[in-house]
Amino acid sequence: DSGVTQTPKHLITATGQRVTLRCSPRSGDLSVYWYQQSLDQGLQFLIQYYNGEERAKGNILERFSAQQFPDLHSELNLSSLELGDSALYFCASSPSSLNTEAFFGQGTRLTVV
């Protein structure tokens, strides 16, 4: 158990809908990262928050947004969902803004039908 908790574990929704994925980082970790894992694109970095502020941005679509709350948990919001958004979404956390100590959650499997 990495100490990073993601909910829900599985999510099935229809095209055009909006969903929210939640991540609770390890106790004391200030940084949260979101990654998307799909069969065709592999593992891709989406976005990073550090102590409530956006720190780095990767291949995140405009339909997607994220935030980190004062208690350091993070949410990834996906809207106007398309079939191609079906993927495994990982959250990772680390104690600082440096990524070398990141620990991953078990992921949320999103299926868009």
Place this chain on the structure above:
Amino acid sequence: AQTVTQSQPEMSVQEAETVTLSCTYDTSESNYYLFWYKQPPSRQMILVIRQEAYKQQNATENRFSVNFQKAAKSFSLKISDSQLGDTAMYFCAFMKQPQGGSEKLVFGKGTKLTVNP
């Protein structure tokens, strides 16, 4: 942009034997980190081993070791005395040296390793 290539989509090995997974990367950076992550069927991403590019000594973690060839931009993972629990997807990843912030991990496509009894 950095790229990471894992040329072996699938590999298999007999229990107790040794297997080597290949990884090459492309970068113009001189300072960076390299990682191997394991993803078992449970989907959990588990850090196996980490190598700092400025260190000439190859990293080792119990049965896992790397062969880091900086000039060749090669970073292979050797698993000794393979165990059934080593069955998983293995991802090679690259990260630039963070400067005042954080850098993203760039992953390869992965190698599916099966350990046979």
